[in-house]
Amino acid sequence: MAWYLLPLLLIGFLCSTSAVLAGTLTERIAAFPDWHDKPTVQAVKGDLIYPDWMVGTWKMTSTLKDMVAPLAPEVTTPGFDGNRDFLNTPVTCQVRFVPNNILERNKAVIPFLSLPTKSLTKALVVSDRAFNGLSLAKAYLGDRVIRVWVDAQDSNRLITKFRDNRKLFSFATGRSVEQLDPDHFIASELFQQFFQAPEKPYKNQVETTTAYTHQPDGSVTADQFTAVYLNSPHPKAFVAGDRPVALYRYTLRFVQ
Template sequence: MKFTLTLRIICNFCLIIILLLGWSKQASAGELSERLAYFPQWEKLTSVQPAKGDLIYPEWMAGTWEVKSTLVDLAAPLAPDIVTPGFEGNRRQLNQPVSFLVRFVKERFSKTNAARSPTAGGTPSPFTSLKLTPQTISTNIVADRAFNSLNLAKSYLGDEAVLSVKVDPDSPNRQITFLRGERQLVSIVTARATETTPDGKFITAEVFQQLFKGGSRPYFNSVESTTAYHQLSTSSPTIEADQVTAVYLSPQDPDYFTAGSRPVALYRYRLEFFPNNINPQKNRASQIN
């Protein structure tokens, strides 16, 4: 039970920043912003497209940031019939800020196979063998996924619980979080969309599958994370964001058909981004072996 609860906590909280990946399709005008406004009246998002490549962020998100994340609301739309095991425990996180570092960097990709990775670099991934191919740095801004994921996971689970995060060098849509006790969280982004509002907000919606390995049996679920970023006129904070994470049952769950297209858990966060000028060569997330 302790193992399952720990992995459900990872599922709920590693959605804030770590999976900012993938190619995106512009959503129809206002659809994503309206979705945030209708919280908690949600069903599965249907306007997303298959995830390919990396999500390109606005230039104003480039750099290293200290993020203060606060869970401000949560809902279990199908309670009391269906409630996820970690839901009531997560209620204790309400209005309790958690801080961690993230960074957004210029995109680096191979000239020969176009396999993409952030400029932060890293050690070979367990997904494939290391390919020594020429690399080019573009002007596109992408998330440093391994760095962001590792920092976020450690902020919630502790330094000793999380070993490393590896991103597939051939696909930024696949990553593995390695935990103590030979446990793993495999996350695969399957679809996404973006929207830019008239008042300058940059909104992303991502859908992905998660697999928890290392317990008595594997556990699957499906997650959607919708985030609206807004650059502020002040420097403290510089960026704020409104994020909603929706957890859906996977087809392997016995309650899958009962839940249908409705989420079984919803979490709403307020994110605040403060500039942080650390040495980018330090604390490389993927250097842990």
């Protein structure tokens, strides 16, 4: 996987509660990969709030199941063909979701043993994005990743630093959520991304839409859909418009 495509999963673990746009995300997922525009979202405010059943430390297994370049060969994205190497290949790492008051009290490392159980959770559940980002980045890229952190001034700004003097900046710009019953939760987020590299900076926009299901045995499964959109000054941005230029579908499984 090219280093600049790592966020396709990484950013998926990033609202105060956003407006619920009933049915729209479910319909969007059902239409995949026949997507012709971006999702309907609202401006971001705070962190994405997850259901209580997501709290805790999990072993997450992610598997890329499908990938499409809708506008190829006229418009393609860097690294798309290289990502075929990951098709049907499980990638495993640890991720964690915590009460938001823990992150507010302790911006540093959260010891595993200090994480509360589900029965003790009272605060809103959020992703520990810095931990999850680093864990997933290392699962794909190993020691090429030095650090992942959340901007102290903006909780919606995630920064990834690589050993080759490159940085990735991801900014959440829009999101919506949908929860039609207690055991199903869908979140869709749009991110502006900037890849700071010595040879050539690069920017784009990425959508991550994830449908989580709480299983009877306490595990969680999810289908995750990511779409890449071009930004100006990319020479093909006008041609692509709001249409995605790359689409990916992953299956996720979380077990404790």
